[in-house]
Amino acid sequence: MPEIESFEDELAGVLRALSPHTPYAEVMAESLAGTGLRYDRQSRSLEYRPRLQGAVFRAWDGQGWIEAATSQLGVESLGPLRDSLLHRLATRKGAARPPGAPAEGRAEATTRGRRPVADWTLEARVELAKTLHGWGMAVPGILNAVVNLGDFHDERLFLSTVGARRLQRIDRVVGSVMTVAMENGKVEFDFETLGGTGGVEIVEALTEEVVRFRAQEAVALLHAKAAPSGKMTVLLDPGTAGTFAHESFGHGTEADQLLRDRSYLKPLLGQQLGPEEITIVDDGSRLGDWGSIFFDDEGFPSQRTVLVDKGRFVEVLHDRESAEVMGRRPTGNCRRADFLSRPFVRMTNTFVEPSDWSLEELLEEAKDGVLLQSCTSGIEDPLGGQMQIKVKKGHRIEGGRITEVLPSMALSGRVLDVLRSVRGVGRAADFLVQPGFCGKGHSDILPAGTGGTYVLTEAIVGTA
Amino acid sequence: MSDGLTTAQLVADRLRGHLPAPWEVYGERTRRFEVHLSGDRVEMVRGPIEIAGFGLRIFRPAGDRLGIGFASSSDLSDASVALAVKNAEATAPWARSAAARIELPGARSGPGPSVETVDPRLRADPEETLLGLAHELLAGVVARGDVRPSFGSVGGALSEISLVNSEGLAERWDRSSLDLEFAVKAFGGPEGTPPGEYWVTRRYGAVPRAGVREEVADWCRRAADVRRAKPPPPGVENILFPVGVLADVLPTVVGYRLGGHAAVRKIAPPLGTTVASPSVTISDDGLLPLAHASAPFDDEGSVHRRTPLLEAGRVVGTLTDRVHAAALDAPSTGNGHRGSELYRYGCFVAPGVSASTLVVEAGSGGTDAELAEAAGEGVWLDQLGYAFPDPTTSAFGGEIRLGYRIHQGRIGEPVRGGTIGGFTMGPAETPPLLASVAGLGSQAQLVGRLQAPTFLVKGFPLATQS
Numbered sequence: 001m002p003e004i005e006s007f008e009d010e011l012a013g014v015l016r017a018l019s020p021h022t023p024y025a026e027v028m029a030e031s032l033a034g035t036g037l038r039y040d041r042q043s044r045s046l047e048y049r050p051r052l053q054g055a056v057f058r059a060w061d062g063q064g065w066i067e068a069a070t071s072q073l074g075v076e077s078l079g080p081l082r083d084s085l086l087h088r089l090a091t092r093k094g095a096a097r098p099p100g101a102p103a104e105g106r107a108e109a110t111t112r113g114r115r116p117v118a119d120w121t122l123e124a125r126v127e128l129a130k131t132l133h134g135w136g137m138a139v140p141g142i143l144n145a146v147v148n149l150g151d152f153h154d155e156r157l158f159l160s161t162v163g164a165r166r167l168q169r170i171d172r173v174v175g176s177v178m179t180v181a182m183e184n185g186k187v188e189f190d191f192e193t194l195g196g197t198g199g200v201e202i203v204e205a206l207t208e209e210v211v212r213f214r215a216q217e218a219v220a221l222l223h224a225k226a227a228p229s230g231k232m233t234v235l236l237d238p239g240t241a242g243t244f245a246h247e248s249f250g251h252g253t254e255a256d257q258l259l260r261d262r263s264y265l266k267p268l269l270g271q272q273l274g275p276e277e278i279t280i281v282d283d284g285s286r287l288g289d290w291g292s293i294f295f296d297d298e299g300f301p302s303q304r305t306v307l308v309d310k311g312r313f314v315e316v317l318h319d320r321e322s323a324e325v326m327g328r329r330p331t332g333n334c335r336r337a338d339f340l341s342r343p344f345v346r347m348t349n350t351f352v353e354p355s356d357w358s359l360e361e362l363l364e365e366a367k368d369g370v371l372l373q374s375c376t377s378g379i380e381d382p383l384g385g386q387m388q389i390k391v392k393k394g395h396r397i398e399g400g401r402i403t404e405v406l407p408s409m410a411l412s413g414r415v416l417d418v419l420r421s422v423r424g425v426g427r428a429a430d431f432l433v434q435p436g437f438c439g440k441g442h443s444d445i446l447p448a449g450t451g452g453t454y455v456l457t458e459a460i461v462g463t464a
Numbered sequence: 465m466s467d468g469l470t471t472a473q474l475v476a477d478r479l480r481g482h483l484p485a486p487w488e489v490y491g492e493r494t495r496r497f498e499v500h501l502s503g504d505r506v507e508m509v510r511g512p513i514e515i516a517g518f519g520l521r522i523f524r525p526a527g528d529r530l531g532i533g534f535a536s537s538s539d540l541s542d543a544s545v546a547l548a549v550k551n552a553e554a555t556a557p558w559a560r561s562a563a564a565r566i567e568l569p570g571a572r573s574g575p576g577p578s579v580e581t582v583d584p585r586l587r588a589d590p591e592e593t594l595l596g597l598a599h600e601l602l603a604g605v606v607a608r609g610d611v612r613p614s615f616g617s618v619g620g621a622l623s624e625i626s627l628v629n630s631e632g633l634a635e636r637w638d639r640s641s642l643d644l645e646f647a648v649k650a651f652g653g654p655e656g657t658p659p660g661e662y663w664v665t666r667r668y669g670a671v672p673r674a675g676v677r678e679e680v681a682d683w684c685r686r687a688a689d690v691r692r693a694k695p696p697p698p699g700v701e702n703i704l705f706p707v708g709v710l711a712d713v714l715p716t717v718v719g720y721r722l723g724g725h726a727a728v729r730k731i732a733p734p735l736g737t738t739v740a741s742p743s744v745t746i747s748d749d750g751l752l753p754l755a756h757a758s759a760p761f762d763d764e765g766s767v768h769r770r771t772p773l774l775e776a777g778r779v780v781g782t783l784t785d786r787v788h789a790a791a792l793d794a795p796s797t798g799n800g801h802r803g804s805e806l807y808r809y810g811c812f813v814a815p816g817v818s819a820s821t822l823v824v825e826a827g828s829g830g831t832d833a834e835l836a837e838a839a840g841e842g843v844w845l846d847q848l849g850y851a852f853p854d855p856t857t858s859a860f861g862g863e864i865r866l867g868y869r870i871h872q873g874r875i876g877e878p879v880r881g882g883t884i885g886g887f888t889m890g891p892a893e894t895p896p897l898l899a900s901v902a903g904l905g906s907q908a909q910l911v912g913r914l915q916a917p918t919f920l921v922k923g924f925p926l927a928t929q930s
Contacts, residue, residue, distance in 0.1 A: 040729070045534075050537060052537070064508055066510070072514070077514070084512060122554060122555065178856075180856065189857065262615065377850075410883040410927075412883045441617065463861060463925065463927065
């Protein structure tokens with residue numbers, strides 16, 4: 001597949017054709033590739049991810065944006081696409097300029113791994129998967145150990161009619177082991193997932209110790225008693241705290257939701273929402289994290305944006321339109337899932353910043369409650385401010401100590417109540433950012449990192 | 465959609481004569497339009513969004529098993545096809561499947577099953593049809609004074625699907641799809657009370673024949689109910705699950721646990737096992753007219769059909785694609801499907817086993833009001849935040865976005881908050897959903913990949929603040 005830059009002249013030619021008919025137009029061209037491997041006791045599937053190339057053009061018609069996209073970048077496809085946009089622009093609905101100032105200038109960036117993905121042979125991948133699988137299967141009671149190893153290569157070229165140019169090349173690597181136990185028809189599992197931007201070194205932290213621990217937890221879950229339910233003290237592990245930061249809080253800070261009056265946080269900007277312990281950040285510029293990007297899809301650089309600063313809600317995430325309306329600057333958070341998808345304000349890496357409580361201190365402070373672990377999912381309620389998070393397992397906390405294992409649970413409650421009830425936040429040594437995929441719109445799914453450290457608070461727990 | 469060579473034929477013509485059998489090419493050409501709404505205005509019109517691509521599968525020995533190499537691309541050039549062959553050949557020896565052999569379908573002697581898969585309005589003028597639908601959505605809300613449109617989108621696609629293999633199969637069929645997302649906000653009431661929002665997502669094979677006016681009116685009422693909903697009472701254990709909630713759980717869980725992928729891994733309940741109440745009978749149907757998943761064939765070229773899965777609560781069938789059929793030494797049930805959360809377009813994903821449309825036979829419990837009478841006390845669920853079905857364990861659970869309290873046998877006041885969940889099937893400390901069905905409504909409805917009546921489930925606890 002030709003490099004995306006090789007189409008630059010043709011893409012620029014379409015922009016030149018549009019330019020007399022619109023105050024602004026841009027194109028985002030993309031090239032996607034990668035490899036995925038799944039290995040379990042019954043089968044292995046190893047495949048190259050779809051090699052996709054295409055482009056989406058966006059132009060301002062005087063009242064709103066129009067877009068058209070194609071997966072064929074030759075002249076024979078770009079010509080009709082250009083013509084369809086020109087046809088629409090011919091019936092422009094007004095003379096207003098597009099909202100916000102556009103990005104300008106030229107820049108390029110590429111992720112660099114200590115062990116480049118390009119050098120990761122098929123044989124080496126299979127060998128690693130086999131080893132990880134073997135460690136899991138060696139634990140008595142394990143029925144299956146499912147290993148997934150993969151990489152995604154994403155190149156994006158952005159051009160605009162004001163001369164902006166951005167080129168970014170990002171490699172993402174992810175690895176997971178899911179250990180499955182079964183007894184008397186009951187099936188349970190636990191899992192470990194690591195991912196980031198960079199090279200193969202990212203999955204090297206899937207050690208034998210980690211895999212065996214997950215396998216032992218899966219077996220223990222077979223005998224887990226029913227989880228308690230009701231409102232109680234909860235200690236969120238770093239992954240669960242990250243999902244809270246992203247789903248329960250972060251989606252309400254996407255400024256397009258504020259413009260639509262769809263964020264319960266809108267009237268609270270500037271107010272103290274929680275204790276000084278709690279700081280929540282979105283940062284797409286962190287090297288090596290899964291959701292990191294160099295530029296967003298309007299051409300603005302990614303950055304660190306503090307959303308909650310020592311408990312005070314201080315900022316939201318912007319694209320050029322929301323930044324103009326709210327008198328702020330774009331924060332580098334306008335993202336498309338791919339060239340076939342529309343842009344939205346999206347998070348990058350969203351996390352709870354560490355404080356200084358050790359796990360032991362948090363457990364002592366909790367006394368009795370539930371430690372929530374192995375978060376699997378969450379969903380936002382940006383208007384209502386309710387939260388819903390699901391974890392695969394947990395443990396009871398009794399007398400300040402971790403005791404029996406508990407099966408999957410769902411967390412709910414009002415986000416603001418959970419924030420106000422924060423009593424302690426863990427330390428930097430326990431900090432991590434995990435890989436995940438975030439959806440917005442009908443199926444616009446893109447990589448987003450979530451993370452943090454332990455958070456002690458109160459929430460409603462139920463079976464899930 | 466086209467009169468010339470299909471995408472699969474274009475690729476297959478470059479393989480014949482030098483790529484050893486067996487192999488298969490799946491091609492797709494899709495043209496999509498979208499209308500995006502913000503408040504009461506059209507925020508953005510997108511389209512045409514055109515994508516074409518192919519997925520190549522080759523089958524080679526991998527020790528004592530079948531190795532399956534897969535590669536796909538949106539680049540249809542000679543160089544790209546050659547690279548796909550190279551990549552698929554490179555991965556096949558490492559990609560050991562559950563089967564030792566495969567039998568691909570050959571050329572058909574007669575036409576395949578007849579099923580309606582294309583909405584004529586979407587075929588004739590997709591952009592105008594979608595704009596009309598968008599305006600109908602807005603009009604249904606704007607006419608009321610106490611609710612406003614919040615946001616939404618309608619997207620429609622026309623796809624030409626093509627399939628060619630080394631055994632002489634050459635099929636093509638067209639398919640339309642429609643996805644809709646719409647949210648309505650209700651206002652009014654005491655100062656400081658936040659607006660209530662009712663948010664729906666729907667996937668169809670066609671624009672609803674009766675339009676959406678009636679549904680929009682219902683959504684507006686629900687938005688007002690969200691606003692005044694209170695937390696559910698503690699101790700609730702009788703739940704009415706309508707098809708809209710079940711559609712987020714059953715196709716994923718039942719489609720996996722009663723499928724070949726789970727069977728070869730020994731986590732499927734064996735044939736003859738009782739996993740549900742005697743009133744529950746479920747089959748899989750790939751031929752329901754204009755259902756989202758319907759087509760004459762599955763994505764490997766096997767004929768779609770109706771496959772019984774549960775009869776009176778007992779397992780009687782297993783869904784398979786060609787690979788898992790071979791592994792289980794049984795014929796394919798035509799459940800080899802492509803598409804995933806990450807890749808919306810099927811040509812970029814190798815097929816796997818999944819349900820087409822699950823059909824749950826209606827019972828004799830009557831209307832939802834009659835089921836509520838039978839329940840006595842409980843909650844009628846309207847929406848969960850999202851049920852997050854886990855196909856491996858069959859667990860599901862979510863927060864109640866909107867429900868209605870059932871008190872003294874009547875559906876009454878709206879409730880919101882708390883969580884509900886458990887296991888869908890299998891032994892568990894808390895009785896699983898399907899085994900706890902105490903009544904089935906008399907009328908089934910189609911939502912997404914499920915056609916089912918309302919379920920009355922007893923002994924399914926709801927967790928609340930208390």
